[in-house]
Amino acid sequence: MSLRALILAALVVAAPAARADAPASGGIGLLDLAEAALAQHPTMRQAAAGRDAARHAVRDAYIGLGPRANMVFDTARERLDVFRSSTPVYRIGVSEFSNRGMTLEVVQPLFDARVFAQLAGAHATLRRAREELDGVRQRVLFEVVQAYLTALGSADGHAIASAEERTLRRQMQEVEQRGRLGLATPADADEVAARLRGAEAQTMAAAAALNEAIAGLERRTARRIAGIAPLGGRIPMPEPSPPTPETWVERARDRNAEVLVAQEAANEARAQALNAAAGTLPRVDLRFTQSHQVTGGSVYGGGSGIDDRTLLFRLTVPLFNGDGGGYPYFAARARHRASLYRVEDQRLEVEQQVRGAFEEVVSNARREPALLRAAEAQARVVVSKRQRLVGGVLRLKEVLDAERDQFQAERAVLSGRYNYLLNLMGLKRLAGDLSEADILYLDAMLDRRGRAIGRVEVAHATR
Numbered sequence: 211m212s213l214r215a216l217i218l219a220a221l222v223v224a225a226p227a228a229r230a231d232a233p234a235s236g237g238i239g240l241l242d243l244a245e246a247a248l249a250q251h252p253t254m255r256q257a258a259a260g261r262d263a264a265r266h267a268v269r270d271a272y273i274g275l276g277p278r279a280n281m282v283f284d285t286a287r288e289r290l291d292v293f294r295s296s297t298p299v300y301r302i303g304v305s306e307f308s309n310r311g312m313t314l315e316v317v318q319p320l321f322d323a324r325v326f327a328q329l330a331g332a333h334a335t336l337r338r339a340r341e342e343l344d345g346v347r348q349r350v351l352f353e354v355v356q357a358y359l360t361a362l363g364s365a366d367g368h369a370i371a372s373a374e375e376r377t378l379r380r381q382m383q384e385v386e387q388r389g390r391l392g393l394a395t396p397a398d399a400d401e402v403a404a405r406l407r408g409a410e411a412q413t414m415a416a417a418a419a420l421n422e423a424i425a426g427l428e429r430r431t432a433r434r435i436a437g438i439a440p441l442g443g444r445i446p447m448p449e450p451s452p453p454t455p456e457t458w459v460e461r462a463r464d465r466n467a468e469v470l471v472a473q474e475a476a477n478e479a480r481a482q483a484l485n486a487a488a489g490t491l492p493r494v495d496l497r498f499t500q501s502h503q504v505t506g507g508s509v510y511g512g513g514s515g516i517d518d519r520t521l522l523f524r525l526t527v528p529l530f531n532g533d534g535g536g537y538p539y540f541a542a543r544a545r546h547r548a549s550l551y552r553v554e555d556q557r558l559e560v561e562q563q564v565r566g567a568f569e570e571v572v573s574n575a576r577r578e579p580a581l582l583r584a585a586e587a588q589a590r591v592v593v594s595k596r597q598r599l600v601g602g603v604l605r606l607k608e609v610l611d612a613e614r615d616q617f618q619a620e621r622a623v624l625s626g627r628y629n630y631l632l633n634l635m636g637l638k639r640l641a642g643d644l645s646e647a648d649i650l651y652l653d654a655m656l657d658r659r660g661r662a663i664g665r666v667e668v669a670h671a672t673r
Contacts, residue, residue, distance in 0.1 A: 237437035237662030240358050241653040243427065244646070247354045248347065250432040257339070257346040264332070264339035271332035274325045277318040285310045288506075307506025307513065316498045323488030331481030338474030345467025348644045353430050355635050355652065361423035362441060363628040365663040367621065368416035374617045375409040381613075382406055385606065398606045405610060417668045424665055437662025441655055445627050447575045450637060455568040458641050462564045463557060465642030472556040476549035483542035489533055497522040560640060567637040574630035581626055585619035592616050 248254055286309045292302050319325060382402045388394035428435050452458065463469065499520040506513045526532075595612045598604040631652070638644040 237439040237658070237660075237664075238435060239439045239653050239656050239658065240355065241646075241649055243358065243431045243433075243435075243438075244351055244354045244649045246433055247350050247431045251350050251430065253346050254343075254350055257343040261336070261339040261343050264336040268329075268332040268336050271325075271329040274328060275319070277316050279314070279316045282313045282315070283310075284312070309503070309505045311501060311503035313499065313501040318496045320494040320496055322493045322495075323491045324485055324493075327481055327485035327488050331478055331485065334474050334477035334481055338471055338478060341467055341470040341474055344642075345471060348467060348639050348642070350430070351644055351646070351649060352635055352639045354427070355649065356632060357423065357427040357430050358438065358652075359628050359631055361420065361427055361438060361663065363624065364416065364420040364423040365440070366624045368413065368420050368666060370617055370620055370624075371409065371413040371416040374613070375406065375413050377613055378402060378406040378409050378610075381606075381610065393602075394606065401607055401610065405614075414668050417666045420663075421665045421668075435664075437664035439656040439658050440660045440663055442657030442660060443655075445631065445655060447578050447627065447630050449575045450568060450571050450634070455565050458564050458568055458637060459561050461641040461643065462560050466560045466640060467642060469553070469557050469560055470642075472549070472553040476546065476553050479542070479546040479549040483539060483546045486537075486539035486542040489535075490528055490537070490539070492528070493526045495524045495526070497524055564637065564640045567633045567640060570633040571630060571637055574626045574633065578623070578626055578630070581619070581623045585616070585623050588612070588616045588619045 287306070288309055289304065289306045291304045295302060382399075385394045385399050385402050389396070389399060424435055424438075427438070450458070497520075499518070499522070501516075501518045503516045503518070504513070505515075531537075592609075592612045595604055595609045599606060599609045635644060635648060635652075638648055
């Protein structure tokens, strides 16, 4: 009996445990869930909002290069009490009058290093925000893939656990019949009963794991899921291309989102240090002022109306503590050095992760044929031992051990396949290559006409 047939049999055995609200076919696919996650996931919206904010910051930095214009309006009520004066033009007595005026001031920076540092920092912030958005997009895609494959793996685990439980129930019935004929001992019955209770617990744990996996998938896609499409047939498991880890490491150094974000954060820190240093440099401004003042009176007795225009060339040279904030350049420079160390640490961390993911993909791809042959051989061992048990030349415990090993072999095959897919997608994400095309590749492996996988009821243990 082939491994594929055994797994299909396990799925059939597990099918009655599914809830009635899970569709018999037509489960939702990975591509649909990935699109929903990209459209609805809060972190995607947060990253997109951060990118928009960075765009506005760049616009504001460019505006900082232009003129600054302000209009000031003044109105006042003034009371003068001249009670003594040695100047004959001053009027002795009390007078009250109103004053009003307006002043237009236009300042054009001709040289201000702070403005250029702010512009460089704004561009670095925008690049960082874009890399963060791309990194979040890849992370959301990977999390959806991870949650989907976890749900599929949990469903397979539940199916195998249910099949193992049903096998032990059949063994229990056979032991009871053999016991009535004097062909089995009470110890045999206790052995099967103990294993059956363990299998029941394992089935309940597998059902809970499946329900948790579906809930995790719902959390990442922000939608209710009645059922997902299962995998169809055997999963192709080629080795990574390119076939060397160094090539993947080089890709990650140039394209990994976390590394790129750290690099742009370092550029931001550098711009902040330059901005702090620019505060100690001379500044040159061209100022134009036009004012219109109307007074209702004065110490001379009469009012006046004055229009004034001034064009001013101003050179400001900071001598000591010009902005009143000390000298933040030294702290900013230290933060820039710290950000460079973080870039290097992030790069080393990503390189290690890339090498680990690459080795996992290669290992799972190369082990899969051996695991398949082992599972098929173990299935033949079970058939042989069952025949020998019927012939009375083998103890029941050896058959039970062989059946347990068979299910463990099936779990090893399925675990290797899911680990392969997860590590392959993780490798692409670390290299900055994970995209909707990879989701489409996985979605094509699904069987849309197969029985959908949904939540299952956690059964009660039998007494």
